[in-house]
Amino acid sequence: MSNSAFEPVTVVLDWGTTGFRAFLVRSDGSLVDQKEGERGIQSIAKGEHGRVVSEALASWRAGYGPLDIVAAGMIGSRNGWIEMPYVPTPASAADVAAAARTEGLPEGNRITFLPGLTDPTGFPFPDVMRGEEAQLVGFGLDRDIIVVLPGTHAKWAEIRGGHIERFRTFVTGEIYATLADHSFLSKVATAERDHAADAFAEGVALAQEESTRAGGLLTRLFAVRTGWLAGAIAPDEMKSRLSGLIIGWEFVEARTGGWFKEGDTIAVVGDDDLVEVYGRVAENFGVKLAPAPADAAIRGALTIWRRHRLAAK
Template sequence: MPEATPSPHCIVLDWGTTNFRAVLVDASGTILDRIETQDGIQSVPKSGFEAALAERIAPWWAAHGLLPIYASGMIGSRNGWVEMPYVAAPAGIEDFAKAVRRVALRDGGSILFIPGLTDTAVKPFADVMRGEETQLVGFGLDRDATVVLPGTHSKWARIAQGRIASFRTFVTGEIFGIVSRHSFLSQVAKPQALPDWTAFARGLDTARDPKAASGLLSRLFSVRTGWLAGELDAGEMTDYLSGLVVGSEFREARELGWFKEGQEVGIIGAELMAEVYRRAAEAFGLKPRLGPTDAAMRGCLAIAKVAESSGRQAKAKPAAGVTS
C-alpha cells in the first residue's frame, strides 16, 4: 500500500542560548524536516527575533502556509523574545497550557510561547527551568518518577500525581566544561576522541567513596594528584574529571533526598550524555529508564494541544502587549 503523504501540522521551536533548532511536525508528532543553525538568542538583538525566525523558516512557510509555531525554553526568557513568567511547581500540562502566550506575527500567523517552571521551595532563591519542563511532559507525567536531565545546568525533578512536583539544578556540565578548559588540568590533559569509560568509572568511584571524598572542592584536586602520582595519564584526566563531576552530582542529589539505592531513575538526554548518566546511575545503584530523545517536542505538542483546545489563547496579541 502506498503511504499517505505526510501533512505538516505545526512547527516546534527549540531556540536556546547558543542554538536555533526548529522541527516541522505532522499531526501524529512525526518529524518531517529540521532546520538547525548556530544563531542562539544571545547572537540575535532583542528586536530581531521575528525577522530572524521568518528568514529561517521561510521555506516551510512558502511550501505549507502559516503553520502554528510552538516555542519553549530560553526564547521565552528575559534575554529572549518575550519574558514569560514562570509557572510554580507543582505543575502539569493544564497549568502550562493556561499560562501560554500567543504573539501575533507581522506576516500573519502566530507563535505560542510555553512558560518555564519555578520551584519556590528551593533556598535561598527559587530554582528555575526553561525548556526542561516540556522534556518532562514529553517523558510522561502519568507515572510517579524521579528524573534527571543532564546538561550545562542539570535538573533533578520529581513527577508525582501527574505533575512536576519539585526540582533542583546542578551546574555540572558548566563546571566540567570550565575546569576542562581553564583550570590546572587544561595544560596537562589530552582529551580523547572516544570516552575512556575506565577513567570515567574511576572518577565515579572517587565521588562515591565516602573514604576518598568529601565535597567537590577537595575531590577536584585528585585530578592533579592522580597525575602527579602517575595513576592518571594525560589521556585519562578529562574522562576521570567527567566521572568525578557527574558522580558528585549524584552524591549531592542523594544527600538532598532525590533518590535511594535500588530505585528507578528516568534519564532524558541525547546519546552520549544519556550514556554518561546511565552509567553514573548504575554506579549509584539506580535502575535507569531512558526517555525518548524527542521528549521536548512531544511535551510542547501536548501542552499546545490543550492550550489550543481550551480556546483561552484564541486572540493573539502583538508582542509589545505581553512584554513587561
Template sequence: MTANATRLRIILDWGTTSFRALLVAPDGTVQDSIETEMGIHSVKDGDFLGVLQRAIAPWRTAHGLLPVYAAGMIGSRNGWIEMPYVPAPARAEDLAAQVKIVPLPDGGTITFLPGLTDCSAHPFPDVMRGEETQLVGLGLERDITVVLPGTHAKWVRIAGGRIVAFQTLVTGEIFGTLSRHSFLAKVARKPAMPDWDAFLKGVALVRDDKRPAGLLTHLFAVRTGWLSGGLVPEQMTDYLSGLVVASEFQEAKALEWFKDGERIAVVGDDDLVEVYERVAGAFGLSLEPAPEDAAVRGCLIIARIAEERYPTVLAGADRQRRA
C-alpha cells in the same frame, strides 16, 4: 477530521547558544529540522523575528503559514518575550494555560511556552525553561524521580500527574569551565572516544570515599593522578567528568532525591544520557525507559491543550494557511 489532527507545527528549541526548529507532523514525527548557532545571545539588535522568518521560509513556501511553538530561553528575560514561571506543583494543563500567542506580522502566530518555578527551593525559588516540555513528554502519570542532564542539570520529582519539585545542579557548566579554563586544561588531552575506564575510576573515587569529602577535595586528584603516573593526559578529561557527575549524584542523594536501589529516569537527546546512565548504574540505581523525543512530545501535548483552550486565535492562523 479536525484541523488540529492534520496540522503540521513548527517547534522551536531556542536556547542561549543555539537555534533549533523542527517541522513536526501530528503524530510527533519530525519531518525536517534546522539547526544554527543563532542562540539568543547571537541575535543582533533583538531581531528574533528576522532570524525566525529566514529560518522557516522554505517550510512556509512548501506548506504555507504554520503555527509556531517556542520553548526554552527565547522566553526568558533576555529573549524575545519574557514568559512567566508557572509554580510547581504543575500539570501540563497549567503550563498550557499560561502560553502567550503572538501574531506574526506576515501572518500566522508564534506561541511562547512558559517556564516552571519551584518556590520551595532553598534559598531562592528554582527555575527551568524548556525542560518542562521534556517532563510532559516523558509522561506525568507515574511517580518517579527524573534527571535531565545539561549545562544546568535538573533533578525532578513527578507524582500524582504533576511536576512536584525540582533542583538545579550546575554540573555541565562546572565541567566545561574546569576542562577548558582551569589548570587541568593545560595538560589534559581529549581522546577521540570516551575513556569509560577513566570515567568510572573518577565515579568510584567519589562514590566510595567514606570521608566527609566533596568535589573541592576530589578535583586536585586529576592533576596529582597525572603527576603520580596514575593518569595519562588522554584520561584526565573523562576522569574529571566522572568526578563531577558522580558528585552531582552524591549531592542529589544527600538531598534525598533518590535512595539506594530506586528506579529513576534520565531524559535527554544527546551523549550526556549515556554518561548519566552509567553513573546511575554505578550508584545502584535502575533506569526507567525514556524517549529521546520527549521534548517534541511534550511540546505537542501542551500545544494541543492550548489549541483547545484558544481555538479562535489559532483557527485564524489555520484559515490563513489554507487560503
C-alpha cells in the same frame, strides 16, 4: 511537496544562547524536516527575533502555509525574545499550557512561547527551569517517578499525581565545562581517547568513595591533577575522569538530598549521549532505569501547545 499543504505540521523551536534548531513535525511528533542555525538569542537585537525566525523558516512556510511555531526554553528568558513567566510547582501540563502565550509573526506565522517553571521551595531562592518542563511533559506525568535531566544546569524533578511536584538544579555541566576549558586541567588535558570509559568509571568511583580521607568535592577535583603528576592519569583521560567525578558527585548530592535511594527506579531524559552517560552512573548508584523516549522535548512541546490551543478556542 504537492500534498504537503494538506499535512498538518507544527514547528518545534529550540532557540538557545548560541544557535537554534527547528523541527518540522506531524501531529504524532514524527519528524518531517529540521534546520539548524548559528544565530543565538543573544546575537539578535530586541525586535528582530520575529523577522529572523520567519526568514529562517521561509522554505517551510512556502511548502506548508502559515506555520505554528512552539518555542520552549531560553528564548522566553530575560535575555531572550520576550520574558515569559515561571509557573510555580506543583504544575500539571494544563497549568503550563495556561501560561503559554501566542504572538502573530510576519507572513501569517504564529509563535507560541511556553512558560518556565519555578519551585518556590528552592532554598534560599525559588529554583527555576526553562525548557525542561517540556521534556518532562513529553516523558509523561502519569507515573510517580524521579526524572533526571542532564545538562549545563542539570535538574532532578519529582513527578507525582500528574504534576511536576518539585525540582532542584545542579550546576554539573557548568562546573565540568569551565574546569575543562579554563583551569589547571585545561593546560594539560588533551582531546579524549575514543574509549576513556575506564577513566570515566574511576571518576565515578572517586565520587562514591565515602571515607573521610577522600575529602569533599573541592579536594577530589584536585585529584585529577595529582593523578597526572603521579603518572596515573594520562592527558587524554583527564576530561573523562573529571566528568565521571562531577556527574558522580551530582548523584551523591542528589542521594543526600533525598532524591533517590539504592533500589529506586528513576528516569534519565535528554540528549542521547548524556542520557547514556547518566544511565551508566545511575547503575553505579544501584538505581533501576525507567525507559524514556528520545524525543521527549518535541513531544512535550506539542502536547503543551495543543492544550494551549484547545483552551484558547
